[in-house]
Amino acid sequence: MDGAAEREFREYVAARQGALFRTAMLLTGHRQDAEDLLQTALAKLATRWTSLRDSGSPDAYLRRMLYHQQVSVWRRLRHRRERSYAEPPESAVQVADPAADTALRVSLAEALRGLTPRQRAVIVLRYYEDLPEAEIASILSCSVGTVRSQTHRTLARLRVSCPELSLTMEMK
Amino acid sequence: MTNDIEDRLGLGLRELAEAPEVPVPTGLAEGALARARWARRAHVVTGGLAAVAVTGVIATPFLLWSGGGSEPAQFGAPPPPPVTAPSLAPTAAPGAVGSADPDDCLEATRITGETKQVAPGNWPEYVRIAMDRLPEGKNWVMQSGYGPCQPSARDTSNAYSVINLGPSREDGGHLTLYLADRTHHQLPADCAAVEAAAEQEGADGTRRGEVVECTEGTASRPLFYAIDTSYGELHAAAVWADGRAVWMESIPNVGAPLPLDLAGLRTVVTDRELVDQLG
Numbered sequence: 298m299d300g301a302a303e304r305e306f307r308e309y310v311a312a313r314q315g316a317l318f319r320t321a322m323l324l325t326g327h328r329q330d331a332e333d334l335l336q337t338a339l340a341k342l343a344t345r346w347t348s349l350r351d352s353g354s355p356d357a358y359l360r361r362m363l364y365h366q367q368v369s370v371w372r373r374l375r376h377r378r379e380r381s382y383a384e385p386p387e388s389a390v391q392v393a394d395p396a397a398d399t400a401l402r403v404s405l406a407e408a409l410r411g412l413t414p415r416q417r418a419v420i421v422l423r424y425y426e427d428l429p430e431a432e433i434a435s436i437l438s439c440s441v442g443t444v445r446s447q448t449h450r451t452l453a454r455l456r457v458s459c460p461e462l463s464l465t466m467e468m469k
Numbered sequence: 470m471t472n473d474i475e476d477r478l479g480l481g482l483r484e485l486a487e488a489p490e491v492p493v494p495t496g497l498a499e500g501a502l503a504r505a506r507w508a509r510r511a512h513v514v515t516g517g518l519a520a521v522a523v524t525g526v527i528a529t530p531f532l533l534w535s536g537g538g539s540e541p542a543q544f545g546a547p548p549p550p551p552v553t554a555p556s557l558a559p560t561a562a563p564g565a566v567g568s569a570d571p572d573d574c575l576e577a578t579r580i581t582g583e584t585k586q587v588a589p590g591n592w593p594e595y596v597r598i599a600m601d602r603l604p605e606g607k608n609w610v611m612q613s614g615y616g617p618c619q620p621s622a623r624d625t626s627n628a629y630s631v632i633n634l635g636p637s638r639e640d641g642g643h644l645t646l647y648l649a650d651r652t653h654h655q656l657p658a659d660c661a662a663v664e665a666a667a668e669q670e671g672a673d674g675t676r677r678g679e680v681v682e683c684t685e686g687t688a689s690r691p692l693f694y695a696i697d698t699s700y701g702e703l704h705a706a707a708v709w710a711d712g713r714a715v716w717m718e719s720i721p722n723v724g725a726p727l728p729l730d731l732a733g734l735r736t737v738v739t740d741r742e743l744v745d746q747l748g
Contacts, residue, residue, distance in 0.1 A: 303502060310498035318493045319486035329585045329612070329637070332494045339501035346505075402488070405481040424475060425482040452474060462477045 298346055306346050309355060310339060317359065323421045324367045326410055338362035364422065364436050367414050401461045408459035416451040423448055496722075503700040574618035577611070577630075586636055587611040595746040596630050599646055599717075602737045603632075603729070610636045617648055617746055626654050627747055634728040642721040642728035646737070650747050651712025658708065660685055663694040678704075681731065686710060693739055695731055703727050705734035707744070715744050 298306070314335075321331035341362050342355060349355045409417060415437070422433045423444075430448075434441045456463050577587045577596075589611075592600065596611050603609050614630025628648035634640040647654075657663045660683035667680045678698035686692030691707035691714075698704060706716035715738045719729040729737075737743065 298502075298505070306502065307498040310501070314497050315493050318497075323482060323486050327585070332497075336497060336500050336504070339497055340504035343501045343505035401477065401481045402484050405478075406485060409485075420478070421482065424479040425486065427479070452478075455478065456474060459481075462474045462481065 298343070302347050305350060306343060320421065321363060323425055324363065324414065324417055326406065334363060334367055337366055361436055364418050368418055368437065404459045404461045408455050411458050412451060412454070416447060419444060419447045420451055574615050574620050576613065576615045579613060585612045587613060593628070595628055595648060595743060598740065598743045598746065599632070599737050602740055604733055608635050608640055612643070620653060638722060641725045642719070644720065644729055645718040647716050648744065648747050649714050654714070655712065656706055656708045656714045656716065657692070657694070659692060660694065667696050691739055693735060695734060703731065703734065705731065705738050707738040709744060713744050713747050
């Protein structure tokens with residue numbers, strides 16, 4: 298990558314990093330994991346920057362990398378006797394919950410922690426990014442039927458773990 | 470009356486995403502570019518002799534490598550340089566990535582919460598030793614790590630840990646610590662090879678860095694070297710005669726001084742008790 302391309306890459310990241318980091322936060326629920334996830338995706342983008350910039354599709358590539366990376370991390374963890382988070386939470390080291398402003402945010406943040414990365418990915422793509430099922434299926438490399446069933450099961454789970462989501466609109 | 474969980478979910482997700490308490494990290498672009506440069510460099514190096522010749526790096530390092538032989542040349546390059554995050558630290562320990570072979574590498578148990586951290590009681594012994602050698606009076610925190618173990622993946626260290634200066638690196642940066650035996654990762658065997666490694670250029674023409682110190686090893690003392698990298702990090706390594714090695718990267722936050730200076734790095738990586746954790 299020459300100097301001009303690097304400059305363009307920096308400008309692209311500067312313009313997009315806020316939105317990208319918010320998505321990464323939703324996917325991981327964890328500031329450092331979000332940073333690691335985004336950094337990894339951006340590094341992959343950087344290696345292909347010139348061709349992707351010319352094709353006009355860096356956003357699509359980056360989004361795919363973010364979601365793929367997050368789901369593949371989960372796959373690895375699932376297959377490896379992962380022991381992280383085996384201990385009970387220690388309140389002394391808990392950082393203030395970023396969703397502390399409203400009951401919905403508090404409850405939803407907690408409920409999202411109970412989902413698998415793949416479930417989170419489906420939910421974020423569908424209800425945060427507002428993407429159609431076919432596009433979600435394409436990003437996650439699965440069938441539309443899988444997206445549909447994952448969404449259904451995850452919503453059912455969230456109804457239980459986050460009762461605030463089921464409140465009637467009139468009760469808000 | 471509606472009961473639209475989907476609307477509420479969308480609303481909740483947007484509120485969560487826009488929570489002002491979570492600032493966007495700095496240095497994302499620089500970190501990505503640094504890693505991309507390293508990836509290109511590694512690709513060039515591992516691409517075979519033809520690629521090596523094209524880049525002007527003669528095959529001499531093959532002869533200089535401790536162990537020589539059939540291992541692919543890594544030119545002593547530690548894993549890619551994380552700048553804003555230890556992004557290259559595997560979330561899971563190595564082995565399963567692209568490999569069906571199980572290994573005994575397990576991540577240290579982390580505390581739950583918003584900040585990744587391993588409680589001192591769960592530190593692996595090699596981390597405890599390294600922590601004991603770090604300067605006192607600073608808030609060193611183990612973020613994550615694994616090993617020592619026998620990774621099934623190639624070119625993977627036997628142990629790896631991230632040590633933050635402050636739980637979220639708020640006190641200036643972080644360190645990465647690696648332990649490896651010769652069968653898993655090979656570092657330069659002498660100062661000539663170190664110089665060659667430092668002179669390597671990425672596809673963008675940026676050389677890896679400058680050698681700021683190199684002391685040849687003996688039977689009882691390791692080769693010690695340090696490279697001031699072109700991306701603002703200080704890397705130091707100790708390679709023992711039997712090929713076992715310990716290396717550490719001192720990675721500052723953007724605009725901050727190094728979290729650990731040359732003397733501090735030397736104290737850690739040359740420690741005999743530390744390398745003996747490899748068995």
